[in-house]
Amino acid sequence: MTAALAALVLLPAVGGAGLLVTGRRADRVAGPLALALTAGALVLAAVVAAARPRLSAPFLGIVDGGDLRLIVDGLSAVLVVLVAGIALLVTVFAVADLPADAARARFFGLVLLFVAAMLATVTAATLPALLLAWEVMGATSYALIGFRWDEPGKLAAGTRAFVTTRAGDLGLYVAAGAALAATGSLVLADLDAAEGGWADLAAAGVLVAALGKSAQLPFSAWLSAAMQGPSPVSALLHSATMVAAGGYLLIRMQPLLAATGWAATAAAWAGALTALVLGAVAVAQSDLKQLLAASTAAQLGFVVLAAGVGATAGGTAQLVAHAAVKAGLFVAAGAWLTALGTKQLAGLRGAARRYPGMGAAATVAALALAGVPPLSLWATKDEVLAGVEGTALTVVALAAAVLSAVYAGRILAVVLARPTGEEPLDEEEPGTHRIPLPSRAAAGILAVFAAGLGVLALPAVADALKAVLDAEGEPSPGLGDLLLSGALAVVALALTVAGSRARPGFAPALERSPLASWAGLGHLLSPRPALALARVLAAVDDRGIDRAVRGVGLAAHRIARLAARADDGGIDRAVAAVAGGTRRGAASAARGDSRVIDGAVRGLARAVRRAGSAARRPQTGLLHQYYAQAVAGLGVLLVLLLLVR
Structure with missing residues (x-):
């Protein structure tokens, strides 16, 4: 089974690298190859989820945990199947949706590398393995968001997403250093053994990295820029991969958060406030993809909240259900964008009626997003809320849950409305662009999962999930909690849909509010202050430090020249004169030795020899x-x- 785990990561990685190296020559086979590899990854994911293997490759042998170690435990088993399944369905959609003249080999090569990195992330058991996968995921996400780099704004959007998430990613390196200093180990499971300030530093690093990756406050605005990427990229990033990675990391590191105390509280409040604030941002959007992006940050806020309060089973269930719901909605948004040429809500009026197949799948996913019983996010949100203690946090989380129904209601009020004018109501009629069957099939399968995962509300199913995750004993919602949240969702949804029809001017008013521009979060983390500071530092460097360094260098050069002259004119001549005198004295001594001493010795020897004779x-x-x-x-x-x- 070790080979199956290695193949799970290496097959998409090698296939993706091969497509990138081959380039446009592989455009024709790129789509089928990506489908085959993601389908194979799903099969392998099911195998390793059942067998729970482990794998290790040497990397940094000088320290414990310095190897590239992959382990499939309960949490990884759930996540590898989720990632591989979503990747397959999004690839099906991408093959049908991507333009025929697009650089398909480059696109699917990047997608396969991205999926391989995410699979390595959710199975990494050591910090070197996690950091390697984390970095590849960030680099490929930048390339995917800026895939159409020749179009204005696309590359800048990828750069903004990359720079923002990279700023947070530095926290993982801080955590690695703290772990090594405190425990002498880079094994993830050993992080909670750190004590004192090292534990606080490691927890802070992990928290910052996770909040940045999952677009939580204050890092949320990069998710808006990421909407410049192709629709399949949005569907993949916002469901089970990059944006979900931060939430996964916090669930994985929950013992470390709990050990410090303050980190768990900070995570809980960061998640709850993100769910509330980004929920309000989602309500004010006029662009469907922007609405879905803001709702992604909001929904993942519940995952971060779960990690903070110790509801790991609820957080995992929320992660899985949200992936199915959001992937389905992004597939629908992308398909409507291709068919109708717009992602503005005003232009999507009646889209669900014009395209009944895709409309039905999107409706189910939107109802699940609203938290309507008995669909998935209704059950998973309550699993999270069951672990929340404290009135203030509970109120914020419930308000965020109600907002979920409001922004889902905005989607449904638009796409289920009757089209205006003479627009055809049937996609089979002339003048319409058909949505390909593969896209409808992918959205339909995702809608089935978005609805079916509502079985998590059943105690037996919830307990089974907790057993898989080794989370027995975590609180579960009662029947009253489920009824209350379901009723709030239904009422909020109904009021939103009815209000959109009764007061059509209310939505445009929201769209003109500061919430529509993501509540100014883009300016909060704008690069302009950093650039201004960089310009000031550059000026100080050029005019002060640089001149001082050059002055010191010139002075040193002059001193060196003077020293060289003194050496050549004085010391060198003195040394040469001493050497010459020594040489002459030695020659004189040699002559005296040969003529006097040697002559006397030879004469005495002759006399002794004659006397002897x-x-x-x-x-x-x-x-x-x-x-x-x-x-x-x-x-x-x-x-x-x-x-x-």
Whole structure:
């Protein structure tokens, strides 16, 4: 099963890289290949979800957890199936929706790499593996949002999304450093073992990274810019992949948040306030994709809230249900954009009637988004709210849930209205653009899941999910809670639809309010202050620091020249003179040694040699000669004695 886990990530990654390298030559086969690989990924996801394998590849061997480790546990098992399933359905839609002359190999290559990165993210068990997947996901999302880079504003939108999320991503590196300092390990499961300030620093890093990726306050505005991307990209990013990754990370790191205390509270309030504020922003939108984008941040706010209050099962269920609902709505929005040429709500009046198949799927998804019983988000929101403690937080979360019904009602009031003028009511009639069957099928399957996941309201199903996630003991909503939230959703939805018909001028008034421009959040994190500061620092650098550095360099150069002259003119000559004198003295000593000492030694040696030769002559071996020598010697001695006396 280890091979299945490796293949789950590597097949789409290798396939995507191959398409990118091949380029336009692979445009014809790109769509079928992407379909085959995402279908294979779904099969492999089901296999690994059942088998729960683990995989490790060496990376940083000098530290515990430095390997690229992938593990499928209960949470990963749910997420890999979700990611692969949504990727397959969105790919089906993309094959049908993408223009024939588009760079399909580049598009599907990026999509496959993006999906591989998300699959690695939800199975990563160490920080190196998570960071690698996280970075690839961010880079490919930038390329996908700016896919039509030659059109004005597209590349800038991708850049804004990339820069904003990257600013938050730095938190993961801070968390990695804190984890290593506190525990000596880079294993994600060991993060909650950190103590004191290191634990606070790690929790803060994880929280910032997750809020940035999931477009939570104050990072929400990048999601508006991301709507410049192609419709399939919006459907993929906003459902089960990049925007959902932050919520997943907080659910995964919930023990760390709980260990610090303040981080859990901060996450809960960040999620609740995002659900409320971005819900109000969604209500004021006149562009369907912008409405869905704001509602994505709002709905994922409930996931972040769940991580903060410890309702991990409710947060996971919300993540899964929202993925099906939002993917279906983005598929419908993209299909209507292609067929009708507009994404403005005013231009989509009666779209569900003109295209009944897609209209039915979108209606079911919008009802689920509103939280209408017995559909999915009705059950999952209450699973989250069951874990909320405190009156203020509960009121904010309930108000955000009611707003869900309001912005869903705005969609339904427009697309279910009767078309104006002479527009045909049947997509089969001349003058209309048909929505391809694959797009309708993808939206229909997603609508089935958006409705069917309402079974999570059943205690037996909810308990089974908690058992899979090892979250037994987490609170569940009571029947009264379910009835109350369902009633609030139905009333809010009905009032919104009826109000849209009775007071048609109310929506335009909202669209002129500050909420329509995302409540000024774009200016809050605008790059202009940073650019102004950068210009000031550049001026200080050029006029002050740069000049000072150049001055120091010139002074050092002059000093070096003077030192070189002193060296050449004084020290060098002195050294040469000493060396010459030493050489001459050595030559004189060598001559004296050769002529005097050596001559004396040689003369003495010659004298000793002659004396030796003379001393050997008397040694003849003849006895009478020895007697004669003795007599001569005694005679000499006698003469000496006589002379001395």
